[in-house]
Amino acid sequence: xxxxxxxxxxxxxxxxxxxxxxxxxxxxxxxxxxxxxxxxxxxxxxxxxxxxxxxxxxxxxxxxxxxxxxxxxxxxxxxxxxxxxxxxxxxxxxxxxxxxxxxxxxxxxxxxxxxxxxxxxxxxxxxxxxxxxxxxxxxxxxxxxxxxxxxxxxxxxxxxxxxxxxxxxxxxxxxxxxxxxxxxxxxxxxxxxxxxxxxxxxxxxxxxxxxxxxxxxxxxxxxxxxxxxxxxxxxxxxxxxxxxxxxxxxxxxxxxxxxxxxxxxxxxxxxxxxxxxxxxxxxxxxxxxxxxxxxxxxxxxxxxxxxxxxxxxxxxxxxxxxxxxxxxxxxxxxxxxxxxxxxxxxxxxxxxxxxxxxxxxxxxxxxxxxxxxxxxxxxxxxxxxxxxxxxxxxxxxxxxxxxxxxxxxxxxxxxxxxxxxxxxxxxxxxxxxxxxxxxxxxxxxxxxxxxxxxxxxxxxxxxxxxxx
Amino acid sequence: xxxxxxxxxxxxxxxxxxxxxxxxxxxxxxxxxxxxxxxxxxxxxxxxxxxxxxxxxxxxxxxxxxxxxxxxxxxxxxxxxxxxxxxxxxxxxxxxxxxxxxxxxxxxxxxxxx
Numbered sequence: 001x002x003x004x005x006x007x008x009x010x011x012x013x014x015x016x017x018x019x020x021x022x023x024x025x026x027x028x029x030x031x032x033x034x035x036x037x038x039x040x041x042x043x044x045x046x047x048x049x050x051x052x053x054x055x056x057x058x059x060x061x062x063x064x065x066x067x068x069x070x071x072x073x074x075x076x077x078x079x080x081x082x083x084x085x086x087x088x089x090x091x092x093x094x095x096x097x098x099x100x101x102x103x104x105x106x107x108x109x110x111x112x113x114x115x116x117x118x119x120x121x122x123x124x125x126x127x128x129x130x131x132x133x134x135x136x137x138x139x140x141x142x143x144x145x146x147x148x149x150x151x152x153x154x155x156x157x158x159x160x161x162x163x164x165x166x167x168x169x170x171x172x173x174x175x176x177x178x179x180x181x182x183x184x185x186x187x188x189x190x191x192x193x194x195x196x197x198x199x200x201x202x203x204x205x206x207x208x209x210x211x212x213x214x215x216x217x218x219x220x221x222x223x224x225x226x227x228x229x230x231x232x233x234x235x236x237x238x239x240x241x242x243x244x245x246x247x248x249x250x251x252x253x254x255x256x257x258x259x260x261x262x263x264x265x266x267x268x269x270x271x272x273x274x275x276x277x278x279x280x281x282x283x284x285x286x287x288x289x290x291x292x293x294x295x296x297x298x299x300x301x302x303x304x305x306x307x308x309x310x311x312x313x314x315x316x317x318x319x320x321x322x323x324x325x326x327x328x329x330x331x332x333x334x335x336x337x338x339x340x341x342x343x344x345x346x347x348x349x350x351x352x353x354x355x356x357x358x359x360x361x362x363x364x365x366x367x368x369x370x371x372x373x374x375x376x377x378x379x380x381x382x383x384x385x386x387x388x389x390x391x392x393x394x395x396x397x398x399x400x401x402x403x404x405x406x407x408x409x410x411x412x413x414x415x416x417x418x419x420x421x422x423x424x425x426x427x428x429x430x431x432x433x434x435x436x437x438x439x440x441x442x443x444x445x446x447x448x449x450x451x452x453x454x455x456x457x458x459x460x461x462x463x464x465x466x467x468x
Numbered sequence: 469x470x471x472x473x474x475x476x477x478x479x480x481x482x483x484x485x486x487x488x489x490x491x492x493x494x495x496x497x498x499x500x501x502x503x504x505x506x507x508x509x510x511x512x513x514x515x516x517x518x519x520x521x522x523x524x525x526x527x528x529x530x531x532x533x534x535x536x537x538x539x540x541x542x543x544x545x546x547x548x549x550x551x552x553x554x555x556x557x558x559x560x561x562x563x564x565x566x567x568x569x570x571x572x573x574x575x576x577x578x579x580x581x582x
Contacts, residue, residue, distance in 0.1 A: 370530040448526060
């Protein structure tokens with residue numbers, strides 16, 4: 001028997017893999033096609049995602065095309081032989097209809113009877129079957145070994161295509177479309193039923209439930225998002241009360257967990273018929289925090305420390321989970337407020353990373369890892385401008401602005417509505433009061449974060465060993 | 469880059485390189501008898517140690533460690549090193565995209581500024 005897998009299953013691919021697959025599979029309205037591909041596991045607390053990594057396209061004579069399609073034994077043997085350590089086998093084929101696809105008897109024979117045992121025997125990983133629909137949708141399943149020569153189908157809850165837009169296909173029974181309620185009429189009137197049905201079903205993780213994160217949590221709950229993961233190890237203090245949504249004096253008195261307060265607030269204002277909230281009172285830099293974040297479809301980065309933002313930047317590419325991030329810089333000279341600006345950006349496949357848009361300083365990451373950003377003696381020797389950057393000054397209205405724009409980025413990322421989210425990283429300058437759009441940003445050719453795309457590399461070395 | 473890239477590059481330049489696993493004190497890349505070519509210590513040699521970075525992607529550690537000491541402790545951001553009392557921690561951040569070549573320039577720059 002294989003090791004126990006997280007109960008939930010998903011498949012993810014980059015938008016470029018999606019495009020390559022569709023180019024290969026699209027043979028018109030009368031002919032199906034197929035290909036083998038490799039996948040790597042991205043394993044969270046509740047979900048395993050099979051991330052498609054390489055296509056093993058067929059050579060001439062390796063499949064039989066007769067309206068439907070079949071692979072030859074030689075093709076299967078070649079594909080199995082080309083798998084590298086850590087890779088599993090996927091069979092990807094096209095169907096001639098729209099939406100989530102069920103399986104024909106021939107499909108079952110091909111996956112369960114011809115391939116599942118060979119793939120598991122070769123890799124120790126389940127065979128993954130993926131099917132395209134004619135409308136851009138995908139459906140998928142894995143074949144779990146339940147006994148000698150016995151494999152059972154386990155359908156994916158979602159298939160995610162990560163590019164500038166995160167396109168999800170939801171299993172119609174495992175993740176059914178919720179019906180928008182009368183308390184969401186205004187929201188639906190702006191971006192429509194279809195977009196609302198997608199937005200409502202996205203699992204969103206919020207890392208950091210401070211000033212920005214607490215507002216994002218409230219905004220998402222009000223919008224009808226039904227699946228939230230809240231990650232923060234910190235507790236409410238009196239100094240947080242002027243900028244944490246939903247926090248009350250008692251929360252500071254009793255030092256309640258920020259995730260506990262955010263969950264309470266989200267449940268109070270939620271418009272979804274059923275809101276699932278998983279509070280995780282751990283740092284992202286602890287194994288449990290990282291695992292919980294890997295369950296998300298989209299992540300809001302609402303932390304200001306460089307180390308966790310480095311980890312999130314890596315996850316965005318490594319595990320194909322878009323990360324929406326922001327930052328506030330307020331300059332005060334003595335008692336005089338001088339200037340403030342804030343940035344909002346989404347990173348992940350098809351977009352430039354935090355480091356390459358200068359939203360994450362690698363120097364600060366190494367200093368944070370070394371503990372220097374908590375060392376007052378070290379900080380006081382830094383240049384004044386750097387000290388100001390590290391002071392993380394903030395007030396509630398700044399946080400509201402960032403939280404609002406981050407939420408709009410989320411809507412744009414899922415719906416593809418550029419007229420909601422804009423077209424690139426944004427920097428707002430309080431004076432004179434204008435939004436700068438950096439639409440042509442690209443990663444450096446040697447960007448280490450981009451190089452992680454769809455590799456599912458082990459990120460546990462990025463964690464804080466003191467939290468183990 | 470990776471830690472292995474750095475070791476390979478240093479060895480390719482003819483340096484003697486060891487990797488040390490000190491358990492809770494971490495894993496280290498140690499260059500033996502690194503020649504100092506400029507600055508007040510030009511012509512001398514020092515052992516140079518760089519902590520093995522577990523980060524993915526690679527994040528350069530914020531310091532290099534040298535043996536024997538090159539400046540009085542407490543001056544020029546020099547502190548004690550977990551490698552032992554004969555070693556000295558020089559807090560110097562590699563302020564560019566980390567590559568093996570950038571590390572060599574960084575080490576030489578640190579020595580040139582002493």
